[in-house]
Amino acid sequence: MFQRKAAREIAALMATERFEPEKPAQNRVLYLNSNLWFGVKAGGSVGHISGVVNGMHELGIPVEFVAVGGRLLIREAVPYLPLTPPAQFAATWEKNCYAFHFSAAEQVGRIAAQRDFGWIYQRLSVCNYSGVVLSRKLGKPLVLEYNGSEAWIAKNWGRPLRRQDLAERIEEANLKHAHLIVTISDVLKDELLARGIPRERIVVYPNCFDPNAFDPQRFSRGDVAALRQRYGIADDAMVVTFLGTFGQWHGAAVLAAAARQILDANADWVRERKLHFMFVGDGVKMPDVRAALGPHASGGNVTLTGLVAQAQAPMYLAASDVLASPHVANADGSRFFGSPTKLFEYMAMEKAILASDLDQIGEVLTPGLAVSALPRDDTAPDEDKVALLTVPGSAEEIAAGIAFLARRPDWRRSLAAAARRRALAKYTWRHHVTAIVDQAKDLGLVERLASSDQGGGSAG
Numbered sequence: 081m082f083q084r085k086a087a088r089e090i091a092a093l094m095a096t097e098r099f100e101p102e103k104p105a106q107n108r109v110l111y112l113n114s115n116l117w118f119g120v121k122a123g124g125s126v127g128h129i130s131g132v133v134n135g136m137h138e139l140g141i142p143v144e145f146v147a148v149g150g151r152l153l154i155r156e157a158v159p160y161l162p163l164t165p166p167a168q169f170a171a172t173w174e175k176n177c178y179a180f181h182f183s184a185a186e187q188v189g190r191i192a193a194q195r196d197f198g199w200i201y202q203r204l205s206v207c208n209y210s211g212v213v214l215s216r217k218l219g220k221p222l223v224l225e226y227n228g229s230e231a232w233i234a235k236n237w238g239r240p241l242r243r244q245d246l247a248e249r250i251e252e253a254n255l256k257h258a259h260l261i262v263t264i265s266d267v268l269k270d271e272l273l274a275r276g277i278p279r280e281r282i283v284v285y286p287n288c289f290d291p292n293a294f295d296p297q298r299f300s301r302g303d304v305a306a307l308r309q310r311y312g313i314a315d316d317a318m319v320v321t322f323l324g325t326f327g328q329w330h331g332a333a334v335l336a337a338a339a340r341q342i343l344d345a346n347a348d349w350v351r352e353r354k355l356h357f358m359f360v361g362d363g364v365k366m367p368d369v370r371a372a373l374g375p376h377a378s379g380g381n382v383t384l385t386g387l388v389a390q391a392q393a394p395m396y397l398a399a400s401d402v403l404a405s406p407h408v409a410n411a412d413g414s415r416f417f418g419s420p421t422k423l424f425e426y427m428a429m430e431k432a433i434l435a436s437d438l439d440q441i442g443e444v445l446t447p448g449l450a451v452s453a454l455p456r457d458d459t460a461p462d463e464d465k466v467a468l469l470t471v472p473g474s475a476e477e478i479a480a481g482i483a484f485l486a487r488r489p490d491w492r493r494s495l496a497a498a499a500r501r502r503a504l505a506k507y508t509w510r511h512h513v514t515a516i517v518d519q520a521k522d523l524g525l526v527e528r529l530a531s532s533d534q535g536g537g538s539a540g
Contacts, residue, residue: 082178086207087246093212093253101221101259104198107517107526109136112188112214113147115205116165116180124287124325124421126390129203130154131290132225135513144195146188148180153293153391163187174241177207185210192218199223199525206230206241209250212257221525223516224258228268228417259525262516264419265440271417283519286440287419288507293391294428296500299398307399311383317354318486320434321400323393324422326363331406331436331473333365336372338406338478343376350381353486360396362387397429401492402485405435408473415439416472427503432492433467434481442469444507445499451477454484461494466502468495 111133130153136143137158144159145151151160164187166179188210199221202211215222231247234240241247255261255275261282263269269284305315313319320339324330339357343350359369359382370377370384377384388396397403403426409416416439423441426433435441435448442448448469449462468485470477485492520526 082175082182083243083246086178086181086209086250090209090246090249090253093209093257094249098257098259099216099219101215101219101525103524104220104526106196107141107198108196109141109143110188110192110195110197110200110214111136111143111145112184112200112202112211113145113149113205114181114184114202114208114210116148116177126152127290127421127425128227128287131288131509132201132513132516133158134290135288135509136517138510139513139517141513141517143201144197146191153290161191172242173239174207174243174247177205181208181210184208185213188214189217199520201225203227204230204251204254206234207247207250209254212254215257215259221259221520222257223260223262223520223525224254225262226255226268226272227264227419229271260516260520260523265417267415267417267439280523283516285512285515286444286507287421287424288509288512289421289424289428289503291428291504291508294394294397294425296398296428296430299395303395304399307395311358311385312380313356313358313383313399314354317356318402319356319358319400320402320404320482321358321360321396322404322406323360323388323396323425324363324420325361326365326369328365329407329410329416329418330363330365330420331408332359333368333372334408334473334475335359335404335406335478336369337475338482339382340373340376341475341479342482343379343381355482355486356381356383358383358385358396358400360385360388360393393425394429397425397431400431402482403429403431403433404478405433405441406470406472406478407436407438407441409438416441424503424507427466427499427507430496430500432485432495433499434478434485435467435469436472437469438472444502445469449495451481451484454480461488461491463494463498465495466498 113129133143133145133154137155144161145154146161148163148165163184200211200215201223203225211222229251231251263284264287269282272282322332322335326332373382376382405423419440435445445467447464448467449465451468451470468481470481
């Protein structure tokens with residue numbers, strides 16, 4: 081029933097032109113997270129949503145957060161308006177998403193009738209176009225956050241959709257009727273341009289980090305020692321850490337394969353250096369990680385922590401020496417479109433980073449030092465270098481990079497300092513949000529920006 085109704089409405093929306101809203105008299109934002117979530121407390125999406133909302137708040141923009149699943153890491157000063165999930169659930173996840181779309185549109189409509197919002201900001205979710213419905217009903221501008229095609233992700237990385245065609249048309253309707261589309265990489269910008277979205281309706285800024293949460297000065301040596309002790313890791317061990325949700329493109333299994341190479345071939349060297357690998361989180365690729373580690377998955381040189389709350393992530397990064405971002409290319413040959421939130425959190429925590437030279441990852445970490453060009457002598461660190469970069473998917477290069485960083489603490493310190501300087505200069509959520517609201521002002525979607533000159537950033 082809900083799918084048929086959605087199909088009719090989407091056909092009508094695709095045959096209708098986007099309306100041009102009047103400039104609102106004030107900038108109060110209704111942030112709508114229309115994902116049907118329950119208790120999600122970890123992963124980049126949590127940091128992203130919280131960062132954008134908190135960034136708006138810090139810039140003096142009144143914002144209210146509407147969602148299922150709690151306030152995440154959003155400041156207590158920001159009002160949280162909970163949505164009620166469906167009372168009963170269908171057998172298929174997809175049907176639940178359609179049911180929630182109609183329920184969310186009705187609930188948010190009631191909320192909006194009691195408040196004077198200037199514009200709507202929606203994080204795109206699969207099978208949902210409630211932001212479009214509300215924008216047209218209220219006559220308010222819609223700013224749509226597009227982190228990649230949710231229909232494509234469901235097909236390639238998640239739960240296959242029975243009505244893939246309808247999910248794709250819903251995304252098209254969202255993109256058509258949004259007045260501004262926020263995206264996180266040039267790859268996604270190019271995709272939007274190819275889909276016919278005018279350049280002026282796109283703002284691009286990478287994911288970022290919260291400088292209050294991801295501050296290495298928050299944690300004492302005692303804090304670090306206590307966390308290491310919890311997992312039986314020596315105080316003087318060199319800890320190489322991956323933190324994430326173990327998704328299809330995170331490459332955690334490649335890091336695990338590199339760890340096994342090192343542990344199998346260099347037992348004496350590992351013992352001497354007290355090398356330890358820590359995998360923080362859980363997810364769909366964890367079985368592959370365990371398989372790649374083999375007997376080391378339960379050995380003394382590897383810790384698998386399981387899922388950790390997002391609020392605890394900075395502590396785990398603080399207890400590490402090297403942070404790994406071993407992302408891999410998309411299996412279908414399409415360009416890597418992501419902007420890993422963990423990358424910016426790694427940079428902020430002032431640790432040496434070993435990362436794949438893959439689209440935006442390599443761009444953000446430029447100038448980086450390619451593992452294939454590591455100095456073979458005691459060359460002093462180049463203070464401009466931000467990270468070590470590997471060929472995506474190469475366990476051999478990851479292993480070589482780890483060995484280099486284990487031998488060269490001076491390079492670890494230099495890379496870490498350069499990464500944090502870069503993060504603070506360009507990649508706080510304030511930078512990200514400033515880029516959004518500046519572009520919205522250029523399009524006449526907002527009347528004024530209370531702090532538009534703070535924090536820097538620009539559309540790109």
